[in-house]
Amino acid sequence: MPRPSTPDTEAAFGEELSGVRPELSVPYAAALPGARAAVLTRLWRALAYEPLPWIAGRSGGTGDRDGEGLTVRLWDGRRLHGPRPDPYATDGYVGEVRLDGKPYERPERLVDALGVPHGAAFSAELGNSVASLALSWADRVTGLPGVSAASWEWEQRIVDGHPYHPNCRSRPGFSVAEQFAYGPEHRASVRLGLVAADDALVTGEWPKWLRDGERVLIPVHPWQAAHVLDTEVQEGFPARPLMSLRTLAVPDGPHVKTALSSRLTSSVRDISVYSVRTAEAVSAFMEGLTARLDAPLHITRTLGAASAGVADLAAVVRESPDEYAGEGESCVPVAALPLTRLPEKAAWLAEFTRLVLEVGLRLLELGVALEAHGQNLLVVLDGAGAPVRLVYRDLADIRVSPARLARHGVCARGLSGRIVTDDETALRRKLFGSLVGGTLGATAGSAAALREALETVAPGLPRTTDLSALLSEPLPTKALTLMRLSPNTPGDQWTLLPQPLGGPHPW
Template sequence: MDRPPLPETEVAEELAAVRPDLVQRYAAELPGARAAVLTRLWRALAFEPLPWIADRTPGPVLRLADGRRLRGPHPDPYATTSYVTVVHLDGLAYDDPARLMTDLAVPHGSAFAAELGHSVASLALSRANQPAPVDEWPTHDWEWEQRIVDGHPFHPNCRSRPGFSVAEQLAYGPEHRPVVTLGSVPVGADESLVTGVWPDELRDGGRLLIPVHPWQAAHVLKRSGDAPLDAHPLMSLRTLALPGGPHVKTALSARLTSSVRDISVYSIGLSATLSAFGETLAARSDGLLHVTRTLGAATANSPDLAAVLRESPQTYADTEAGERVLPVAALATTGLPRSPVWLAEFTRLALVVCLRLLESGVALEAHGQNLLVVLSRTGAPLRLVYRDLADIRVSPERLAGQGIPVPELSGRIVTDDELTLRRKLFGSLVAGALAGTAGSGAALGAALAAVVPELPRTPDLRALLEQPLPTKALTLMRLSPELSGDQWTGLPNPLVLEPGPSDQ
């Protein structure tokens, strides 16, 4: 199953064999891809609590524990529209993030350097295979998702896909716009866990037909699937849209960005309860929020063989009125977010809905993939759509205080810890979706400043305004394999852009 990370030269060699027409374009995209990944890495070095960075001084200059000094441009932790092209380690210039990480020679750095090299190569490949830009907005939901070429806006492993050959990236990566043929594996109903309603078309007598991604079938299950289904990959790669039907979330036991994308038995067991709870939340949102329903979920009691069938977010757009629904991560492809007025309107909608939910006891993981927005014919933000409830956080204490029935949930989803709840929402929504849409700290700060005076002054809002903004320390997590769970850091508050302690 494991395959060495693909360095730039290996990708070029494979590309010459499978798509020789892209070789020159790939080479031309490499410098920009290195800068894009270096920008994300420099942000991490400047703001994450990495144990081998002893001091950060204005300039900025980072002093390492061994006495070396790392110098780069002043970092904007919320920037997505400008690139860092070079940083200096003890006076030596680096434009390649993988080479920089190798020469830093920190614990676990060599493995991370290999991932960075893979991220650069895959990003250059993704950019090389893009069509000429068009002014028309997409028609199908998967077309919006396939516009997102660069992946995670702040993670240095934004396009890291170890285990995927060049041919597999072209065949399965959503930004390459393929049609993917899913297979299905028959499993006895008595050997499976099923929640919700598993459709008749995915049954064969007393057996369930569990949709399987072709990569998973080849590399993990070591078998081909039956009853093929043609589907379009969405931005998460493992979730695909069936034309005219639901979205299918498949198990994919490969490390993409940071996580191995399997589907736990725990999440299958909770899926129906969470789906019903999502409908309750949407009903209390004054029409501003829809939550996609989980139609059915099944697992052969293994995270490697499981699938979830979910409503398409398109369900919640009035197409006759010209409405469109698209992931927040795709907003930057529309041209809309560059208007301060539009950005303030979208920020207002997102904060009103999500802060109200947080006060009630639910912290959404509202990053640009899970959170979608319904736009009017003219592009005005009307409503939100949320999908994939598997990693929200729910506070029974807050729910009870609001008179909301507490669902029968267990495990990591359940917590009354205020810091955990606020990190989940603020890190995904403000430091993620809103920052990625704004494109800079100045634009994000202006949008927040225009909106927050209108919002109820709840303890959660005060924490958002007065404390450093929490975000996952993604590079620290990759360099700390001995630590389990999420690690966090605090970014300068976008309203004041002054550094704060990193433990908030």
């Protein structure tokens, strides 16, 4: 039976907005229908392609008058019907989905009606995602950063969030006022706090400006200080929030990753003791490997990592990607590329596709799979907008294969834990799902554009078994909605999307 409807987050946001930023009340209301469709589109994509346990099957058409679209059959006999979704599309929103003939425009109400296990929490997050997205759209600015703008300026122009996750803008626990104060899309400048730790675990060179004598000063996000930490927090320094929200750019300095333990998309993020303990070794390993690779790729070095022994009180300091942009160049996060004025998009997309696949596949052949999605991967554009090299940041979720490395005479000494695996499937999932299903799919914006780019560049790529798998098999990608509806299943879960170049359909 359908559960009671979740609280109306849209109305709650609107009421708070009228007291915080009343001039945005009308733009917010006007943005709500589009935000509902944007989140519903992401949800419908998940219903069409993910292995959700309460779905019995999928088929084209319905047998009704239109005979078009996609029908999803539930185990209890009910049927969902909507447009046939393009798995790589980032526009062309779905306005409604029908459940046994009844139309649903609001994604959270559709999930309420489905009555699936763990759906109540997911439904609340969908409502939050819609309201937060409408808030972002209502407060967006026109115009783009200049040619040599800092990468954080590009990141603060990204208003849509994750291109394929229904929780693209979900920020439960954040009030409207806090979204304006901390959200990068609201052009925020955040003052980080500092917590002194006497016995902190430190790896790398912890900056002197984050020390008080022998004591380590750990930067903390003000939301964390207000809602999570029960300790004295000193006044710290200003920084610009990036699209991950918990990582911030220090003016003319490095980036600081804080332990902002709020559920933003699929999971609660923190900084584990394992990540701090291995940060220096992983950074040094990747710095040496990319030098050996001699490819147009730079890794932002981890300068230092510190933990007070708990996941809620830790931080990582790393280089700014802007260090790798030269005179007249821009370092742009891949997620911001749809905002740029790309010259001759089809030709540009082909050149970008060639660049990222050559680098990603060469590194995979050597033994490292990057999680090269639109947040972790940046591209350096020259003055004419051409892609010239890549910058990768945040090494916490890469995968390293000692066996592959050994075949090339490279030792994985000092690396341990979850990033180490020789599982071929795990390595390919990590790279293919992020680089093709994420970076290239979202930049292309449709299956047709992605197919054209791959057809253009594939003949010139080095022939490897990884390339053969990439171009001939269904594409693995994270089952983001399944993961969110499986709170007792740790780690990533996966689904298969249609091979961009054609081939068997997962239906």
